[in-house]
Amino acid sequence: MTEPTPYIDYANLPNPTEGFLATLFITVRKVAKSRDFYSRVLGGTVVLEENPCIVKLSNSWIIMNPGGPPTPDKPGITVADYEPGNTTSIFLNLRVADIQACYEEWKAKGAEFVTPPIDRGAETRCYMRDPDGYLIEVGQSTGLLHGHLAAKRPEDLPG
DSSP states (O other): OOOOOOOBOGGGSSOOSSSOOOOEEEEOSOHHHHHHIIIIITOOEEEEOSSSEEEEETTEEEEEEOOBOOBTTBTTOOBOOOOOSSOOSOOEEEEOSOHHHHHHHHHHTTOEESSSOEEOSSEEEEEEEOTTOOEEEEEEEOGGGGTOOOOOOGGGSOO
């Protein structure tokens, strides 16, 4: 018995005809759960179901696969699962037109937010986590559109 071929949306594959485009690869523990989050909750289009999973998210792509050992094209390099916690060195940044509407819609679909949207001066933003714990910033430029920069941290203010 042969395994079924995973669904492929050839028209939406990240395949530039010139130059290059950027995609984001993340290691995931359960491809189906992450595919559901990025497609159902955030409204992405599933381009390839698995091996690796590719979801077109607005004008970019998220590529997801479990971690794995070194390969001939990356000898000595292991792709490890993300360890969620209170530190991060990379996160996805989603710029939206209406942060309150996105917050309400995505929360209703099961997204777990760290806080509701907070006005930071230049932008209003909040953060959520995906099923593997990756941090996702959701932001809407507000004051920046009128020349206002981000609010200063208390420790950056004089005296």
